[in-house]
Amino acid sequence: MSFDLDRSATAVAPDLLGALLTTRVDDEPVTVRIVEVEAYEGADDPAAHSFRGETARNRTMFGPPGVLYVYRHLGLHHCANVVVGPAGMPHAVLLRGAEVIGGVDVAWRRRLASGVCRTERDLARGPARLAVVLGLTREHDGAPIGEAAEGGLLTIAARDADLVVQVATGPRVGIPGSGPEAASRPWRFWIAGDPHVSAGR
DNA sequence: CGTAAGATTTACT
DNA sequence: GTAAATCTTACGA
Numbered sequence: 001m002s003f004d005l006d007r008s009a010t011a012v013a014p015d016l017l018g019a020l021l022t023t024r025v026d027d028e029p030v031t032v033r034i035v036e037v038e039a040y041e042g043a044d045d046p047a048a049h050s051f052r053g054e055t056a057r058n059r060t061m062f063g064p065p066g067v068l069y070v071y072r073h074l075g076l077h078h079c080a081n082v083v084v085g086p087a088g089m090p091h092a093v094l095l096r097g098a099e100v101i102g103g104v105d106v107a108w109r110r111r112l113a114s115g116v117c118r119t120e121r122d123l124a125r126g127p128a129r130l131a132v133v134l135g136l137t138r139e140h141d142g143a144p145i146g147e148a149a150e151g152g153l154l155t156i157a158a159r160d161a162d163l164v165v166q167v168a169t170g171p172r173v174g175i176p177g178s179g180p181e182a183a184s185r186p187w188r189f190w191i192a193g194d195p196h197v198s199a200g201r
Numbered sequence: 202c203g204t205a206a207g208a209t210t211t212a213c214t
Numbered sequence: 215g216t217a218a219a220t221c222t223t224a225c226g227a
Binding site: 049052055056057071072073074075076 | 219220221222223224
C-alpha cells in the first residue's frame with residue numbers, strides 16, 4: 001500500500017495516525033506507531049515556519065514532499081516533520097507523539113543518553129522526545145521517506161485499512177495566538193484515549 | 202549590529 | 215505550578 005504524501009497537511013495528518021514509522025539511524029532500527037500530529041499549511045498558516053518565506057532553516061519544506069524536515073528548537077531540542085503537499089507548497093506535518101513498538105532497547109538508550117526518562121509512556125510522548133528516540137537530528141533534514149517494503153533510512157507504512165482509529169482534533173499546542181486564531185484551525189490530530197498522546201499546555 | 206521570541210523539556214519551590 | 219536552560223532565526227535600528 002502506498003502512502004500519498006502529495007496532499008495538503010490537513011488531509012495527510014489524520015492518515016498518519018496509527019501509521020508505523022521506522023528509522024534505521026546508525027543501523028539501529030526503531031519503529032513507532034504515530035498517535036499524535038499537527039498540520040502546518042505554509043503560506044496560509046501564520047503559525048508555520050514557512051509562512052514568512054524560504055530561509056536556510058526551512059528550505060526543505062519548499063522542496064518536493066515525502067522528505068523529512070528537522071529543526072532545532074530553543075537550542076536544545078529537535079523536532080521532526082513530514083513534508084507534504086505539492087512542490088512549492090510548504091506544507092508539513094509535525095510528529096508530536098508515538099508509541100515505541102520496535103527497537104525499544106535502542107529507544108531507551110537514546111533517551112537516557114541525552115536526557116531523563118522514567119516510564120515507557122514518556123519514551124516518545126512529545127515532539128522532541130520522539131526525535132531523540134528515532135535518532136533524528138538536523139543531519140537528517142531533507143532525508144527521503146520511503147515505503148516500508150523498500151527499506152532505507154526512513155520508511156513509513158499506513159495502518160491497516162480495516163483498522164479503525166478514533167481520531168480526535170483540537171487546537172495546536174505551543175503556538176502564539178491560542179485565541180480565535182488557533183480555534184479556527186484545530187489542526188492537531190490524535191488517537192482518542194491513547195496514553196502516548198502528549199499533554200500539551 | 203543588537204535584541205526579542207520560539208511548533209520544548211526538565212528541575213525545583 | 216513556575217522558572218531555567220540555551221541558541222538560532224527573525225526583525226528593527
